[in-house]
Amino acid sequence: MIKKLRCCLPLKAAAFLLTVLLATASLGLAILYLRCHAAGYFDAAYEDSSAFADISADIAWDYLVRGVAREGTTVGVADPALPGALLYSDSAPAFYDAYWQETMALDQPARELGLTPGKDYRVTVYALDLDAPDSPYRGSYLLFQLRGGLLPAALSAALALLGLGYLLWAAGWRRGRETIYLNWQDRIPLDLYLAADAIAVWYLVYYGTRVTDFYNISSGSPLTWILPGLGAFFLAIALTLAALVTLAARRKAGRMWENTLCCRLFRSVRAFFRVLPFAWRTALGVAGYLAVNVFLLFLHPNITYFSYPFDFWIQVLPLAALVGFNLLVLAGCTFFSWQLQQLERTAKALAEGNLEAKADTRRLFFSLKRHGEHLNAIGDGMNRAVEQRMRSERLKTELITNVSHDIKTPLTSIISYVDLLKKEGLTGDAADYLNILDRQSQRLRKLTEDVVEASKASTGNLPVDLQPIQVREIVDQALGDYDQRLGDSGLQAVVGAPEEVLTALADGKLLWRVLDNLLSNVCKYAQPGSRVYIDLAAGEGRVSLAMKSISREMLNISAEELMERFVRADASRHTEGSGLGLNIAKSLMELMGGSLALSIDGDLFRVDLTLRGA
Amino acid sequence: MANILICDDERDIVSALTIYLSAEGYAVFTAYTGQEALELVQQQEIHLILMDIMMPQLDGIAATAKLRQSSNIPIILLTAKSESSDKVLGLNVGADDYITKPFDPVEVIARVRSQLRRYTTLGGMEQRPSRLTIGGVALDDEAKAVTVDGEPVSLTPMEYNILRLLMQHPGKVYSSAQIYELVWNEAALGSESAVAVHIRHLREKIEINPSEPRYLKVVWGLGYKMEAPGTTAR
Numbered sequence: 006m007i008k009k010l011r012c013c014l015p016l017k018a019a020a021f022l023l024t025v026l027l028a029t030a031s032l033g034l035a036i037l038y039l040r041c042h043a044a045g046y047f048d049a050a051y052e053d054s055s056a057f058a059d060i061s062a063d064i065a066w067d068y069l070v071r072g073v074a075r076e077g078t079t080v081g082v083a084d085p086a087l088p089g090a091l092l093y094s095d096s097a098p099a100f101y102d103a104y105w106q107e108t109m110a111l112d113q114p115a116r117e118l119g120l121t122p123g124k125d126y127r128v129t130v131y132a133l134d135l136d137a138p139d140s141p142y143r144g145s146y147l148l149f150q151l152r153g154g155l156l157p158a159a160l161s162a163a164l165a166l167l168g169l170g171y172l173l174w175a176a177g178w179r180r181g182r183e184t185i186y187l188n189w190q191d192r193i194p195l196d197l198y199l200a201a202d203a204i205a206v207w208y209l210v211y212y213g214t215r216v217t218d219f220y221n222i223s224s225g226s227p228l229t230w231i232l233p234g235l236g237a238f239f240l241a242i243a244l245t246l247a248a249l250v251t252l253a254a255r256r257k258a259g260r261m262w263e264n265t266l267c268c269r270l271f272r273s274v275r276a277f278f279r280v281l282p283f284a285w286r287t288a289l290g291v292a293g294y295l296a297v298n299v300f301l302l303f304l305h306p307n308i309t310y311f312s313y314p315f316d317f318w319i320q321v322l323p324l325a326a327l328v329g330f331n332l333l334v335l336a337g338c339t340f341f342s343w344q345l346q347q348l349e350r351t352a353k354a355l356a357e358g359n360l361e362a363k364a365d366t367r368r369l370f371f372s373l374k375r376h377g378e379h380l381n382a383i384g385d386g387m388n389r390a391v392e393q394r395m396r397s398e399r400l401k402t403e404l405i406t407n408v409s410h411d412i413k414t415p416l417t418s419i420i421s422y423v424d425l426l427k428k429e430g431l432t433g434d435a436a437d438y439l440n441i442l443d444r445q446s447q448r449l450r451k452l453t454e455d456v457v458e459a460s461k462a463s464t465g466n467l468p469v470d471l472q473p474i475q476v477r478e479i480v481d482q483a484l485g486d487y488d489q490r491l492g493d494s495g496l497q498a499v500v501g502a503p504e505e506v507l508t509a510l511a512d513g514k515l516l517w518r519v520l521d522n523l524l525s526n527v528c529k530y531a532q533p534g535s536r537v538y539i540d541l542a543a544g545e546g547r548v549s550l551a552m553k554s555i556s557r558e559m560l561n562i563s564a565e566e567l568m569e570r571f572v573r574a575d576a577s578r579h580t581e582g583s584g585l586g587l588n589i590a591k592s593l594m595e596l597m598g599g600s601l602a603l604s605i606d607g608d609l610f611r612v613d614l615t616l617r618g619a
Numbered sequence: 620m621a622n623i624l625i626c627d628d629e630r631d632i633v634s635a636l637t638i639y640l641s642a643e644g645y646a647v648f649t650a651y652t653g654q655e656a657l658e659l660v661q662q663q664e665i666h667l668i669l670m671d672i673m674m675p676q677l678d679g680i681a682a683t684a685k686l687r688q689s690s691n692i693p694i695i696l697l698t699a700k701s702e703s704s705d706k707v708l709g710l711n712v713g714a715d716d717y718i719t720k721p722f723d724p725v726e727v728i729a730r731v732r733s734q735l736r737r738y739t740t741l742g743g744m745e746q747r748p749s750r751l752t753i754g755g756v757a758l759d760d761e762a763k764a765v766t767v768d769g770e771p772v773s774l775t776p777m778e779y780n781i782l783r784l785l786m787q788h789p790g791k792v793y794s795s796a797q798i799y800e801l802v803w804n805e806a807a808l809g810s811e812s813a814v815a816v817h818i819r820h821l822r823e824k825i826e827i828n829p830s831e832p833r834y835l836k837v838v839w840g841l842g843y844k845m846e847a848p849g850t851t852a853r
Contacts, residue, residue, distance in 0.1 A: 410673075410699040410700065411699075413699035413720045413721055414629055414632070414699055414720060416720070416721045417629075417632055417699075417720040417721040417722060418629065418631040418632050418635060419721075420721050420722075420723075420724075421632065421635035421636070421639075421724055422631075422635055424724050425635065425638055425639075425724075446721075450721050454701070457701075472840075474839070474840030474841065475794070475840055475841065476840070478794055478795055478840055478841060478842065479839050479840035481795050481811060481812040481814070481815045482795070482815045482818075482837055482839060482840075482843075483815075484812060484815060485812065485814070485815020485816045485817075485818060485819045486815065486819050486837075488815070488816045488819060489819070500812070511840065513838060513839030513840040513841065514839055516839060516840060517837070517839040517840075
């Protein structure tokens with residue numbers, strides 16, 4: 006039902022017509038009422054038709070009409086001696102307000118009118134018969150009888166408003182369509198439509214008010230103003246109503262702004278700007294800025310000359326516009342720089358490794374917004390990559406740990422049974438073979454432990470408890486532990502340390518493992534009978550330890566290669582060890598926030614450890 | 620001789636350990652799950668248990684916890700896990716010692732012997748004021764004698780003095796310089812490195828595995844301390 010009501014086209018057309026008619030009628034009645042009322046037209050009550058004039062003056066004389074004139078009363082002056090003959094008549098006073106008492110001046114001297122001064126004349130006030138077919142006031146009078154006060158005007162206005170409500174409510178609906186339908190007039194660009202409409206309405210109203218001017222209403226035939234006047238108002242109201250209806254339909258469709266010439270212009274300018282490279286855009290922007298500035302400067306008539314009278318709009322407005330425009334541009338530039346600063350901050354944070362850093366793109370505009378989005382995308386991508394890498398490293402460590410656990414169980418059996426076999430007292434080659442089995446199973450055991458440790462150390466999967474550690478103490482402790490083995494290898498350790506106590510920030514257990522690996526290497530690879538120098542030093546908030554030894558074999562391998570996993574100085578791999586020692590040591594040092602560096606100079610093998618001082 | 624229960628799901632390891640411990644003269648009982656071990660303890664008089672941690676049906680940790688509700692027989696855990704957190708968990712649950720796989724059979728026997736001695740002989744040891752004990756290590760200052768798990772150990776005078784100093788204040792960390800000054804009675808002027816060598820020798824004498832000391836612990840970078848096993852959870 007409701008749907009039908011809002012979709013029925015004939016109903017809408019009728020409502021439109023009716024609304025316009027009602028509005029016009031309301032307007033016409035209101036105008037009529039207000040006009041008549043303001044003029045006091047027709048309101049007087051006619052009571053007396055006679056008045057007396059005292060024509061005693063020689064020259065211009067006054068006559069007095071005492072009483073009430075009404076309905077187009079005319080005044081005439083008659084000689085009592087000559088009844089019926091009007092010496093003078095004047096129709097103008099007829100339209101004065103009720104209960105007047107006025108002195109009227111005859112515009113001619115009494116003598117010229119043939120009146121004798123000093124003589125009594127009778128002044129007669131004549132009432133016009135407005136209803137007479139030949140009366141020029143007949144039209145006005147008829148209308149006056151129609152006026153009826155404000156009530157009919159208000160009533161028809163209310164009905165017109167009702168019609169307006171219906172039309173606005175039903176605007177844009179069409180039978181058989183689920184969404185808002187825009188008809189031909191809704192598709193005219195809005196700004197164009199409104200401008201044309203406004204001009205037409207303005208002209209029509211101007212014309213209508215002129216035609217229905219008081220003087221036109223009050224005199225002459227109603228035909229001279231009723232049809233053109235009301236016609237103009239009718240058209241003006243119809244145009245206004247049509248504009249309101251199309252506005253309603255457009256609003257419902259949400260296309261107020263899209264379908265305007267301004268929007269199209271703005272969009273094409275914007276599209277043009279978007280296609281332009283940023284540098285060109287900037288150039289055009291600056292050029293536009295200068296052009297506007299020049300225009301505003303020329304707009305000002307003459308800054309030094311203040312004309313009188315002082316005209317605010319001409320003198321101050323252009324100046325205010327100039328200052329305001331430049332302040333606006335200044336604010337824009339500041340905002341732009343601020344945005345750049347945000348972007349720079351984000352980029353810096355990203356560069357420093359804070360992958361969580363994000364540019365707040367809601368507060369960025371134009372290219373900067375896109376730039377910010379790209380930065381965020383880079384951060385996200387890097388984050389993902391790092392996360393993936395971390396996960397894969399963790400999985401690797403887990404895999405290595407699990408595999409190593411699984412290897413350990415059979416290895417336990419192998420070691421145990423090899424030991425039992427040795428107790429069987431095998432002789433000859435069998436005993437040699439058993440020794441090889443023993444040695445290799447021990448190597449395998451060390452390897453499984455080292456692999457787990459290397460993987461944990463390199464992925465940082467170890468708990469690190471950093472505490473102030475006395476470097477000299479731990480070096481002594483380590484050398485004490487290695488006293489026997491160093492002696493067996495024919496090596497002598499020489500510690501060089503400054504007087505003061507060197508304290509470094511480290512995890513004692515991890516640092517011991519580093520020293521353990523290094524000293525174990527020294528025992529294996531240093532030239533027997535040589536010395537091992539361990540020098541401690543401090544500086545720039547760091548504590549350093551250098552361990553120098555002479556290699557037994559020629560070192561035809563680079564320091565970088567030595568640091569790789571599973572690489573050992575002797576390519577034949579005859580000696581025990583997994584080749585992971587240095588790699589583990591380096592990882593552990595890095596876990597503690599320190600570093601390990603290798604250098605090889607001829608046969609001199611040097612390891613440099615640095616730790617943060619405490 | 621003592622009755623030892625070996626519990627591991629790996630039969631080859633159980634039989635190897637059986638051979639070793641039988642050769643030492645122990646009576647060996649075997650179980651392959653934690654549940655079996657619990658049943659055997661009910662039926663037999665067991666003096667020591669060697670238990671694997673990763674086993675089907677009731678693992679070593681759970682079995683140890685259950686056993687500890689009713690008995691205080693020594694339990695040594697065997698496991699392939701070598702993380703310190705696993706060791707702490709085992710010791711907290713009530714195990715007396717911990718051996719990681721792959722193990723040295725000699726070390727297993729030594730630890731078994733140590734635990735048994737403490738369990739059977741040290742229980743009712745009389746306490747004298749001149750006597751200092753930490754775990755299985757006992758120092759008699761009157762006789763100037765040191766025993767580990769009841770076995771006499773011969774120490775040099777310096778080693779003896781260091782051990783006495785450390786045992787007088789269990790858990791206290793002494794730096795090399797402090798030990799030097801207190802034991803040698805002279806200022807340590809760069810000669811404290813000798814202390815580390817003495818400590819190393821001392822560890823070799825009183826510890827089963829000097830690299831994983833139970834009593835004489837190295838606090839790397841700070842010094843040394845004597846401590847009963849399992850008192851510091853780290």
